Amino acid sequence: xxxxxxxxxxxxxxxxxxxxxxxxxxxxxxxxxxxxxxxxxxxxxxxxxxxxxxxxxxxxxxxxxxxxxxxxxxxxxxxxxxxxxxxxxxxxxxxxxxxxxxxxxxxxxxxxxxxxxxxxxxxxxxxxxxxxxxxxxxxxxxxxxxxxxxxxxxxxxxxxxxxxxxxxxxxxxxxxxxxxxxxxxxxxxxxxxxxxxxxxxxxxxxxxxxxxxxxxxxxxxxxxxxxxxxxxxxxxxxxxxxxxxxxxxxxxxxxxxxxxxxxxxxxxxxxxxxxxxxxxxxxxxxxxxxxxxxxxxxxxxxxxxxxxxxxxxxxxxxxxxxxxxxxxxxxxxxxxxxxxxxxxxxxxxxxxxxxxxxxxxxxxxxxxxx
Amino acid sequence: xxxxxxxxxxxxxxxxxxxxxxxxxxxxxxxxxxxxxxxxxxxxxxxxxxxxxxxxxxxxxxxxxxxxxxxxxxxxxxxxxxxxxxxxxxxxxxxxxxxxxxxxxxxxxxxxxxxxxxxxxxxxxxxxxxxxxxxxxxxxxxxxxxxxxxxxxxxxxxxxxxxxxxxxxxxxxxxxxxxxxxxxxxxxxxxxxxxxxxxxxxxxxxxxxxxxxxxxxxxxxxxxxxxxxxxxxxxxxxxxxxxxxxxxxxxxxxxxxxxxxxxxxxxxxxxxxxxxxxxxxxxxxxxxxxxxxxxxxxxxxxxxxxxxxxxxxxxxxxxxxxxxxxxxxxxxxxxxxxxxxxxxxxxxxxxxxxxxxxxxxxxxxxxxxxxxxxxxxxx
Numbered sequence: 001x002x003x004x005x006x007x008x009x010x011x012x013x014x015x016x017x018x019x020x021x022x023x024x025x026x027x028x029x030x031x032x033x034x035x036x037x038x039x040x041x042x043x044x045x046x047x048x049x050x051x052x053x054x055x056x057x058x059x060x061x062x063x064x065x066x067x068x069x070x071x072x073x074x075x076x077x078x079x080x081x082x083x084x085x086x087x088x089x090x091x092x093x094x095x096x097x098x099x100x101x102x103x104x105x106x107x108x109x110x111x112x113x114x115x116x117x118x119x120x121x122x123x124x125x126x127x128x129x130x131x132x133x134x135x136x137x138x139x140x141x142x143x144x145x146x147x148x149x150x151x152x153x154x155x156x157x158x159x160x161x162x163x164x165x166x167x168x169x170x171x172x173x174x175x176x177x178x179x180x181x182x183x184x185x186x187x188x189x190x191x192x193x194x195x196x197x198x199x200x201x202x203x204x205x206x207x208x209x210x211x212x213x214x215x216x217x218x219x220x221x222x223x224x225x226x227x228x229x230x231x232x233x234x235x236x237x238x239x240x241x242x243x244x245x246x247x248x249x250x251x252x253x254x255x256x257x258x259x260x261x262x263x264x265x266x267x268x269x270x271x272x273x274x275x276x277x278x279x280x281x282x283x284x285x286x287x288x289x290x291x292x293x294x295x296x297x298x299x300x301x302x303x304x305x306x307x308x309x310x311x312x313x314x315x316x317x318x319x320x321x322x323x324x325x326x327x328x329x330x331x332x333x334x335x336x337x338x339x340x341x342x343x344x345x346x347x348x349x350x351x352x353x354x355x356x357x358x359x360x361x362x363x364x365x366x367x368x369x370x
Numbered sequence: 371x372x373x374x375x376x377x378x379x380x381x382x383x384x385x386x387x388x389x390x391x392x393x394x395x396x397x398x399x400x401x402x403x404x405x406x407x408x409x410x411x412x413x414x415x416x417x418x419x420x421x422x423x424x425x426x427x428x429x430x431x432x433x434x435x436x437x438x439x440x441x442x443x444x445x446x447x448x449x450x451x452x453x454x455x456x457x458x459x460x461x462x463x464x465x466x467x468x469x470x471x472x473x474x475x476x477x478x479x480x481x482x483x484x485x486x487x488x489x490x491x492x493x494x495x496x497x498x499x500x501x502x503x504x505x506x507x508x509x510x511x512x513x514x515x516x517x518x519x520x521x522x523x524x525x526x527x528x529x530x531x532x533x534x535x536x537x538x539x540x541x542x543x544x545x546x547x548x549x550x551x552x553x554x555x556x557x558x559x560x561x562x563x564x565x566x567x568x569x570x571x572x573x574x575x576x577x578x579x580x581x582x583x584x585x586x587x588x589x590x591x592x593x594x595x596x597x598x599x600x601x602x603x604x605x606x607x608x609x610x611x612x613x614x615x616x617x618x619x620x621x622x623x624x625x626x627x628x629x630x631x632x633x634x635x636x637x638x639x640x641x642x643x644x645x646x647x648x649x650x651x652x653x654x655x656x657x658x659x660x661x662x663x664x665x666x667x668x669x670x671x672x673x674x675x676x677x678x679x680x681x682x683x684x685x686x687x688x689x690x691x692x693x694x695x696x697x698x699x700x701x702x703x704x705x706x707x708x709x710x711x712x713x714x715x716x717x718x719x720x721x722x723x724x725x726x727x728x729x730x731x732x733x734x735x736x737x738x739x740x741x742x743x744x745x746x747x748x749x
Contacts, residue, residue, distance in 0.1 A: 119723075126723070128465055132670060136671065137717075139712065140709075140713045141713060335547060347532065347536050348536050351528035352522050352528045353526050
C-alpha cells in the first residue's frame with residue numbers, strides 16, 4: 001500500500017463528504033454533517049472490511065475466494081435463525097440469543113469455507129467455480145429454509161416470522177472524558193473530541209472489524225503463522241521443501257477467512273437490522289473483493305478501500321435528509337438509483353487500475369500439485 | 371494447466387475409443403444429476419416429505435401433458451440462450467457472471483422498440499420488420515453491456531468476474547430507474563415497475579394454437595446449432611477456443627488475444643440479450659422489474675452441466691426448465707415448497723463443478739479437457 005493509493009482514497013472520501021456538506025451546509029453545521037457521514041461510513045464499511053480481510057487471508061495463502069458473498073448470505077441467515085431460535089423456542093433472553101447468533105454466523109462462515117477448502121485444496125477444482133458453487137448454494141439453502149421455516153404452516157415457527165430479539169446495542173467509549181483535559185478550555189477542541197467520540201459510538205461488530213484490521217496486520221506480517229501463510233501463497237513448492245504443510249496452511253487460512261465472512265454476515269441480520277430477506281447481501285461480498293485487490297492484499301489497504309465504498313454508500317444515505325436542498329443543476333443526485341451506482345462504478349474503475357496495478361500473491365488461485 | 375492424471379483413451383480401435391470418451395463425457399454430468407437428486411431427496415425427507423411422490427409430481431408437471439411440455443419449452447427458451455452465452459464465454463476462457471444484467475438490458479431495449487417505436491415513427495410497422503428489429507435491439511444491448519467488461523479485461527486486466535457482477539448491479543439500478551420512471555407503464559391501474567405492452571407487430575406467434583409455446587423455442591434450438599458451427603467450424607471460433615485454452619500460445623500463433631477477448635464477451639452478451647428479447651417478444655410482451663433475477667446463476671449451472679457444448683447446454687436447459695415447471699405441480703401434490711428445486715440445482719452445480727467428487731464417489735478416471743478459469747487477478 002503506497003501513498004499514492006492512500007492519497008487517492010483520501011481525495012475520493014473528501015469529495016464524497018464535500019458533496020453532502022455543500023448541499024446540507026445551509027441547514028446543519030458542517031461538523032455535524034461530517035460526524036454523521038463518518039459514523040455512517042464506518043458502520044456500512046463493516047461487512048466490506050470483514051469481507052476484504054476474509055479475502056486477504058484466503059488469497060495470501062493462495063486460494064481465490066469468490067464465495068465471500070455466499071458465505072456472508074448464508075451466515076447472515078443461520079446467525080439470525082440461531083438468535084431467533086434461542087429467543088423464541090428456548091426463551092433465552094435477548095442478549096445471549098444474539099451472542100449465540102453471532103457465534104452461529106461465524107461457524108456457518110467457517111463451514112462454507114471448509115467446503116471451499118475441500119473443493120479447491122483437496123479436489124483441486126477451479127477456485128472461481130468453487131466459489132460460485134458456494135454463492136449459488138447459499139442462495140438456494142437460505143431461500144429454501146427461509147420459506148420452509150417461516151412461511152410453512154407445519155414448521156416449528158407455525159408459518160410466521162417470530163419476534164426477533166432485536167440488534168446488538170451501541171457501545172459508548174468514553175473518549176470525551178479521557179481526552180477533554182487536553183483541550184483545557186478551548187470549546188472548538190471540545191467539539192471536535194465530542195464529534196470523534198460520536199463517530200466511534202458503534203455497535204460491537206463494527207468495532208471488532210476495526211480491531212481485526214490491526215490484528216490481521218500483526219498476524220500476517222509479524223508472526224511465524226503469517227510468514228508461513230504468505231510463503232504458501234507465493235511459492236508453495238519452496239514452502240513445502242522447508243517442511244511447511246501447504247494443504248494445512250491453506251485449509252486453516254481459508255477457514256479463518258470464513259469466520260470473518262461469517263462475522264460480516266452477522267452484521268447484516270444481528271447488528272444492522274433484526275430481519276432477513278433473501279439476497280440481502282446485495283453484492284457486498286464482491287465489492288469487498290475489489291477492496292481487497294485495491295488494498296493490495298494488505299489489511300490496512302483493505303480497510304481504507306472499504307471506507308471509500310462505505311463513504312459512497314453514506315453519501316446515498318445522508319443525501320436522503322437533504323433531498324429538498326439539492327440544487328436543480330444536481331438533480332440527478334435526487335435519484336437514489338443513480339447515486340446508488342457509485343460503489344459499483346468505483347469498483348470497476350479501481351479494478352481497471354486507475355491508480356496503478358496491484359500485485360496479487362504469486363500462486364493465488366493455483367492448486368498445489370505435490 | 372493440464373492435470374497429470376489426464377490420460378488418453380487406450381483402446382486400439384478408434385471407434386470404441388471415441389465411444390469410450392463420449393460416454394465418459396456424458397457420464398459425469400448424468401451421475402452429478404443423479405447424486406444431486408438423491409441428496410435432494412434426503413433434503414425433502416428431512417422436512418417430512420416423500421421424495422418419490424415429489425419426484426413423480428415433478429416429472430408429471432414437466433412432461434405429463436401437452437400443456438406441461440409446452441410450458442417446459444417456454445421455460446427452456448431463455449435458459450438455452452443464457453446457457454449458450456455462458457458456455458461460449460467459457461470456451462473463450464472467460465467467466466461471464468453478467469448474463470443476468472445483459473438479459474435485463476436486452477429485455478428493456480427490446481421492449482422499448484416493441485412499444486415505443488411505432489409511436490416515435492408515427493407509423494404501423496409491419497411484423498416482418500418490427501419483430502426482427504425488436505430482437506436485434508435486445509441483442510445489441512446485451513452485446514454492448516458485455517463488451518464493456520470484455521474491453522476492461524483486454525486492456526486493463528480488470529477481472530471479468532467482478533466486473534460483470536458490478537455490471538449486473540448497475541443494470542439492475544438502471545432498469546429500476548427506467549421502469550419506475552421514463553419507461554413505466556402509464557396505465558392508471560398499473561402500480562408495478564413494468565413497461566407498457568409491446569405492439570402486436572413485435573410479437574412472436576405461438577407454434578400451436580391454444581398452447582403458449584412460441585417460435586422463440588425453435589429459434590433457440592437454431593441458435594444452438596449456429597453457436598456450435600461458429601465455435602467448431604469457423605476461424606473466429608477456432609481463435610476463441612485457442613485463446614480460451616492457452617492465451618500465450620494463441621498470442622504466439624498470431625491471434626489478436628485482446629480483440630478475441632472483447633469479441634467473446636460481446637458474443638456472449640449478444641446471446642444473453644437475445645434471451646431477454648425473446649422473453650419480451652415471445653412470452654411476456656413487456657419487461658417487468660425482477661423478472662431477470664436468478665437467470666445469471668442458473669445459466670452458469672446450465673453451461674457447466676452441459677460441459678459448455680451447445681448440445682449439452684440444450685439438454686441441461688431442458689432439465690432445468692423441467693424442474694422449474696414441474697416444481698409447481700410438485701408443490702401442489704406434496705406441499706413441498708418449490709424452493710427445494712433451487713437446492714437441488716445448487717447441488718447439481720456442486721457435483722458438476724466439482725466433478726472430482728463425482729469421480730471419487732463412482733471411481734471414474736479423469737479424462738479430456740478441463741475448464742481453466744482461475745488465472746489470478748492480473749488477467
